Amino acid sequence: MEYTINKLAKMAGVSTRTLRFYDEIGLLTPARISSNGYRIYGPKETDRLQQILFYRELGVPLEEIKKILSSDDFDELAALESHLSAMLARRNQLDLLIANVEKTIRAAKGEMIMSDMEKFEGFKKKLVDENEQKYGREIREKYGDEAVDRSNAKFMGMSxxxxxxxxxxxxxxxxxxxxxxxxxxxxxxxxxxxxxxxxxxxxxxxxxxxxxxxxxxxxxxxxxxxxxxxxxxxxxxxxxxxxxxxxxxxx
Amino acid sequence: MEYTINKLAKMAGVSTRTLRFYDEIGLLTPARISSNGYRIYGPKETDRLQQILFYRELGVPLEEIKKILSSDDFDELAALESHLSAMLARRNQLDLLIANVEKTIRAAKGEMIMSDMEKFEGFKKKLVDENEQKYGREIREKYGDEAVDRSNAKFMGMSxxxxxxxxxxxxxxxxxxxxxxxxxxxxxxxxxxxxxxxxxxxxxxxxxxxxxxxxxxxxxxxxxxxxxxxxxxxxxxxxxxxxxxxxxxxx
DNA sequence: TGTTGACATTAACGTTACGTCATAGTTTAT
DNA sequence: ATAAACTATGACGTAACGTTAATGTCAACA
CATH class of the missing domain: 1.10.490.50 (Antibiotic binding domain of TipA-like multidrug resistance regulators)
Structure with a gap:
């Protein structure tokens, strides 16, 4: 099945501007350009957009997404399993934050005392772990520990x-x-x-x-x-x- | 308890640049500036930063966060309860995406057929609902339906x-x-x-x-x-x- | 006291991922 | 035929910082 830009954008919940931008940066190239100059997207592009959106959901920068999807040894099934793992971890981290809100509510009601450090539970750990899950083992193996460590360091405010x-x-x-x-x-x-x-x-x-x-x-x-x-x-x-x-x- | 900028940043999992930026835009003003020109943050600012980070976690733009926190009738407890509600909804939406990944994995294994529309399940609905939860009832009441509807429309690619x-x-x-x-x-x-x-x-x-x-x-x-x-x-x-x-x- | 590394400041440029608007050609529905 | 919807490219702008430079202050150690 083929789609013009608006149809695909609507279905996917993104803007046409986004799709043009993705074309511009080489992230998602249309299947073909019709005689009138319109972008036409096919099944392959539809699936690729889904993968892009999963990675985007996990906060992976577009350039990284491009590298991952364009590499010769990209394995769709492995990527999907990696997304699943990352999303389950995201949910765990969200649980941490939910626990934090609940605890803060109790503290606001005077039911307990909360240390300053406890008030930020879930934000910092979330950052490091989120990054680890975003990239996962697949990325470590592909791009090496250095890239991931540099990113982790950035999140933790360290050199x-x-x-x-x-x-x-x-x-x-x-x-x-x-x-x-x-x-x-x-x-x-x-x-x-x-x-x-x-x-x-x-x-x-x-x-x-x-x-x-x-x-x-x-x-x-x-x-x-x-x-x-x-x-x-x-x-x-x-x-x-x-x-x-x-x-x-x-x- | 008081903190200099690095101490607070480390504890909260943000960068010092972020805290300076928040000071610059008036979102989080230090309790005082010490004689050497250093920013000093107190308990009030620590709690405010926590609230900021909760809102940020939910994707609320900084200017909006500033308006909310600075309004005369800001109610901390109500805000916390709103965060809780929003985060539970976020978790539900994440569940939708998790289900989507699982379904896509099965489709990739040839166990089922998935429509193009199903492939984007959770992305679009997530956008609209996420926005609704970000703002919540509190915001609708404060700023009116128009602001929220405009934002919803934006997410759905509609005027x-x-x-x-x-x-x-x-x-x-x-x-x-x-x-x-x-x-x-x-x-x-x-x-x-x-x-x-x-x-x-x-x-x-x-x-x-x-x-x-x-x-x-x-x-x-x-x-x-x-x-x-x-x-x-x-x-x-x-x-x-x-x-x-x-x-x-x-x- | 002197030195060095850590901590802090302001200023300024750059980045990412688009949103918005303008202009103009093409397609669709009435 | 006409108007509305769809599409293109171009270009400027934005939010939320990251990064770098230059410089002052503080703390620990010799």
Whole structure:
């Protein structure tokens, strides 16, 4: 089935200006130009527009979309599965924000106290994770870690070097925590070093560091299954260990 | 608690450039400027930034956000509840897109056939509903229907007049369908008029009209609970009636 | 105290993804 | 035949920042 520009635009929920722009930048070229000079779009273009809109929905810049769709090894099914994964993640992040609004409503009603940091729960993590999902593994493999890391760094307001430092610190913290946990002494030198690294790690995002908050966040790691699962991937069961170590560190 | 610009930016997941820009446009003014010329943000500004980010998350333009937050009758609790409502709707719309991706995956695997129109399910409706949720009732009441309708029309690629016509047609179709259903004759003059109006209504979004598609979409109204619920609000049980009438109309 | 790196300022240019308007040719419906 | 709808290209403008340059201030360390 073929469409003129207005028909396709209406069906897809975009403007004709958008479609002309996409033609102009080579993102979506019509199947042919009819004798009167009109753009005619076919089934191939219709499907391509759908893919474009999925990527656009996920916030992928148009130039990136163009690269992805135009590469020789573009795999439609893999892309669709990647969109599904990204959209499910988007929904999870939206859940975080919904929880934040709900919590803020309760705070506004005086039912609870909310820290300044909690007030922004979901915005920052959303940014980093959103970016990761937008690009996904497919993009990392295609364009390399550098492009993705640069983008992540941008979102976190860091330079590329700072971000690399952050990642290095993360890795060091994980290694040290694992080693300390295997050693088994929360008061030991290794565990206290892990606490120091954890403090540095936290300070990459926190506006203010406090001992109470440090203790509190490690308690949260134990109580919230999402965080426990995160730490279980470092070493199963190490979240309570970290909490114990931090309690000693902060005393 | 007070923050300098970098501290607040980091905590909130925005750039310092963003905060300076917001200061420049009067959206978020620091609590004070310290003796060295630095911006200092306090609790009031922290809360305001949270509200800004919620609105931004919902796609509200910054100038609109500024108007909303600065009006004398801004009600924080009501705004938060509006955000919650909007975000729940966003999640619902995301569900539509997720369903679309899943369906497209099945189509790509050859498990089903998908119409061109179905391929864009969720994009167009999302746009209109997203806009409605962004502004919500609060905004309609504050700035009037005109601003919202203008915005809706923009999203649907229609002029304001076309959009008004569309809404009028929608209302007429609903009234006629209700009346025809109460009359009870799918072949009757009133029912066939409803079918004609329904055809016009569909043609506002469809690139191509066909009798088969018309019959098919009314069948979908009967089979898909979301659509049945939509039509039940017009008159309970009228979706099968419309299907029967359209089958006669298209014969 | 001096030095260096981090933090902060303002100014200004650039980017992305279109929206809007003007002008003019083509198609469709009456 | 005529008017309305559809289509084209060209061009200016916009929102929301990102990036870079130049420079002052603060904090930590030797």
């Amino acid at each position: 590329r070097e700072q971000y690399a430092e952050f990642e290095k610190l993360t890795a060091e913290f994980h290694e040290t925590l694992k080693a300390a946990y295997e050693q088994g002494d929360p008061a030991g030198e290794l565990a206290q070093k892990a606490c120091e690294l954890h403090k540095k790690w936290l300070c990459f995002s926190w506006g203010e560091y406090s001992r109470e908050a440090h203790i509190g966040v490690t308690q949260m790691y134990v109580e919230d299954p999402r965080f426990t699962a995160y730490f279980d991937r470092i070493a199963p069961g190490c979240a309570p260990f970290l909490r114990d170590a931090v309690q000693i560190y902060c005393r | 304001r007049e076309q959009y008004a016509e569309f809404e009028k047609l929608t209302a007429e179709f609903h009234e006629t369908l209700k009346a025809a259903y109460e009359q009870g004759d799918p072949a009757g003059e009133l029912a066939q008029k409803a079918c004609e109006l329904h055809k016009k209504w569909l043609c506002f979004s469809w690139g191509e009209y066909s009798r088969e598609a018309h019959i098919g979409v009314t069948q979908m109204y009967v089979e898909d609970p979301r659509f049945t619920a939509y039509f039940d609000r017009i008159a309970p049980g009228c979706a099968p009636f419309l299907r029967d009438a359209v089958q006669i109309y298209c014969r």
